[in-house]
Amino acid sequence: MILFEVFLNGLLLGGTYGLIALGLNLQYGVARILNLSYGEFFMGGAFTAFFTIMLWKFNPLLSLFISMPIAFAINWLIYQFLMIPLVRRAPDQDVLDADVVLVTFGLFFVFQGLALVNWSGDLRGYSFLSTGVPLFGATVALNRVLAFFGACAIAFALFLLLRYTRFGTALRAITIDPVAASLVGVDVRKFSALAFAGGGALAAASGMLVSTFISFSSTIGVEYTLKALIVVIMAGVGRVTGTLAAGLLLGVVESLGGYLIDPGLTIAINFGLFMLILLLRPTGLFTRA
Amino acid sequence: MLELLQSHWRIGALMALGAFILALVPFYSSSYVISIFIVLYANIALATAWAFFSGTTRYISLATAAFFGVGIYALAIFHVYVPVPLALLAAAIVGFLVALVVGLSTLRLRGVYFVVFTFGLTELIHQVLNWWEIKINKTVSRYIFTDVSNVSIYETLLAVALITIVGSWFVSKIRLGFALRAIGEDETVARHTGVNTTRVKVVCFALSASVMALVGAVLALRYSYIDATIAFNNTWSFQVLIAALLGGAGRAWGPAIGAIPLVLLSDFLAGTFPHHFGIALGLCFVVIVYFLPGGLTRLLERLYHAWWAEQTKVRTH
Numbered sequence: 001m002i003l004f005e006v007f008l009n010g011l012l013l014g015g016t017y018g019l020i021a022l023g024l025n026l027q028y029g030v031a032r033i034l035n036l037s038y039g040e041f042f043m044g045g046a047f048t049a050f051f052t053i054m055l056w057k058f059n060p061l062l063s064l065f066i067s068m069p070i071a072f073a074i075n076w077l078i079y080q081f082l083m084i085p086l087v088r089r090a091p092d093q094d095v096l097d098a099d100v101v102l103v104t105f106g107l108f109f110v111f112q113g114l115a116l117v118n119w120s121g122d123l124r125g126y127s128f129l130s131t132g133v134p135l136f137g138a139t140v141a142l143n144r145v146l147a148f149f150g151a152c153a154i155a156f157a158l159f160l161l162l163r164y165t166r167f168g169t170a171l172r173a174i175t176i177d178p179v180a181a182s183l184v185g186v187d188v189r190k191f192s193a194l195a196f197a198g199g200g201a202l203a204a205a206s207g208m209l210v211s212t213f214i215s216f217s218s219t220i221g222v223e224y225t226l227k228a229l230i231v232v233i234m235a236g237v238g239r240v241t242g243t244l245a246a247g248l249l250l251g252v253v254e255s256l257g258g259y260l261i262d263p264g265l266t267i268a269i270n271f272g273l274f275m276l277i278l279l280l281r282p283t284g285l286f287t288r289a
Numbered sequence: 290m291l292e293l294l295q296s297h298w299r300i301g302a303l304m305a306l307g308a309f310i311l312a313l314v315p316f317y318s319s320s321y322v323i324s325i326f327i328v329l330y331a332n333i334a335l336a337t338a339w340a341f342f343s344g345t346t347r348y349i350s351l352a353t354a355a356f357f358g359v360g361i362y363a364l365a366i367f368h369v370y371v372p373v374p375l376a377l378l379a380a381a382i383v384g385f386l387v388a389l390v391v392g393l394s395t396l397r398l399r400g401v402y403f404v405v406f407t408f409g410l411t412e413l414i415h416q417v418l419n420w421w422e423i424k425i426n427k428t429v430s431r432y433i434f435t436d437v438s439n440v441s442i443y444e445t446l447l448a449v450a451l452i453t454i455v456g457s458w459f460v461s462k463i464r465l466g467f468a469l470r471a472i473g474e475d476e477t478v479a480r481h482t483g484v485n486t487t488r489v490k491v492v493c494f495a496l497s498a499s500v501m502a503l504v505g506a507v508l509a510l511r512y513s514y515i516d517a518t519i520a521f522n523n524t525w526s527f528q529v530l531i532a533a534l535l536g537g538a539g540r541a542w543g544p545a546i547g548a549i550p551l552v553l554l555s556d557f558l559a560g561t562f563p564h565h566f567g568i569a570l571g572l573c574f575v576v577i578v579y580f581l582p583g584g585l586t587r588l589l590e591r592l593y594h595a596w597w598a599e600q601t602k603v604r605t606h
Contacts, residue, residue: 113568
């Protein structure tokens with residue numbers, strides 16, 4: 001029974017991992033920019049929620065109206081003014097990748113440093129919907145259930161957007177082949193910028209959802225950048241449902257591993273899984289070889 | 290070898306003189322100055338070793354902290370059983386072997402995947418070691434008891450840094466260096482022209498890692514207490530990468546040039562504004578990519594050539 005509870009908690013956690021990774025996959029899949037400062041927007045979303053409930057005494061869900069537009073705007077600016085010059089001057093994808101890695105790592109340091117200076121490195125947390133609810137005979141915290149369903153709702157909305165709108169079709173076209181997309185009249189640069197910015201907004205949203213049940217600090221971003229990366233690489237670039245499935249898998253593996261082997265090894269299990277997948281199937285689990 | 294010596298004996302003599310003067314520094318300066326120089330030499334050796342592999346092949350590695358930490362732990366374990374010089378040698382060998390295993394399994398990853406993998410590797414070793422120490426050894430930390438003086442550490446690191454620079458320069462002049470650069474230009478072409486790319490990459494990766502482990506081991510002599518978080522600190526990976534790129538990874542002496550301002554900046558900021566050092570480091574990344582793609586060495590060379598052109602112009606008129 002305890003094992004089932006652990007499994008269920010892993011599943012709930014995995015849903016939020018799926019959402020965290022969706023934003024990164026949107027950025028990497030459409031704009032082809034691997035943003036290593038991604039987790040900093042997750043951290044920003046968590047802090048906005050924290051200040052909303054602790055400082056201004058509002059429902060932390062309302063913080064989404066602040067953090068998502070800000071993250072959207074900052075990511076749009078990053079794409080337009082920092083990434084486009086790199087894309088223009090790079091002779092090939094290898095050089096571009098190296099430049100992007102350096103710049104986004106730099107941004108990661110800058111954002112994390114700013115957060116440390118302004119908000120210190122202390123652990124934060126708040127209590128929100130932390131009552132237990134029965135679910136399939138087990139008891140789970142309500143905030144985790146909220147985070148899970150919030151993540152699923154956003155993922156479903158994104159799925160519909162990509163599948164059934166002109167805008168979504170354009171994004172999918174860019175994911176498959178940017179050159180061909182521009183030949184059929186898609187404004188690649190504009191749509192890539194929007195996808196990149198949207199990915200950042202998703203990071204902020206997932207930060208808010210996760211902050212309801214974990215304690216966090218200014219340095220938490222990099223951990224979630226890596227988790228998002230693990231999921232994206234597991235899922236394969238540019239896949240919505242695959243990303244959600246890979247997120248669930250990671251959540252379950254992490255929970256069960258922590259329970260069955262040792263809670264001190266959860267991060268190590270994450271990385272172990274990640275490296276195994278990198279070595280064995282670098283194109284992703286949910287892609288056709 | 291002899292030809293190289295003949296054509297570069299002036300630079301060699303100048304370097305020997307410089308090394309001799311630097312070797313005398315600790316006998317005429319305060320312990321504060323000595324410790325700054327120790328950190329500087331460590332950074333120079335690490336950055337040069339990093340650039341030796343990653344600068345030429347463009348496989349950007351963030352595993353510096355991993356090999357550095359392996360060296361620290363190797364020393365902490367071996368110094369109990371054997372004399373310090375042997376323990377240092379053992380640390381370098383362990384670093385070499387670990388890198389050999391890692392290299393054989395990972396060097397087929399390219400670009401972003403390799404970067405992220407090496408970053409994850411540091412974290413993985415850190416976490417597993419931490420868990421191992423707590424669960425199996427029932428301790429969080431290890432103690433290092435040696436009577437090695439700061440002056441000896443200074444001289445050792447000076448020697449390591451110089452040997453790394455000269456070694457890296459020497460390799461760049463022989464076939465192995467051409468092979469490395471060919472891999473950096475285009476790996477497929479390199480393979481088709483008969484370079485055994487896997488062997489070249491793995492051997493050079495391991496050589497660079499053994500220097501990193503050695504530097505970690507020497508620096509560990511200064512600590513009396515270590516734990517996994519001290520040993521596997523990712524900041525080393527980033528700082529070393531920045532030093533190498535700031536100086537310019539295309540020249541053997543480039544990383545050394547880049548390390549100097551960075552060490553001074555870190556010494557200036559780390560004590561009073563530790564978080565601002567992170568911001569400065571981040572801005573360094575951005576500035577290098579946009580404004581200094583070849584590093585300070587390319588800038589200096591360009592300025593020198595411009596100055597030289599100016600001089601000759603004046604003379605001919």
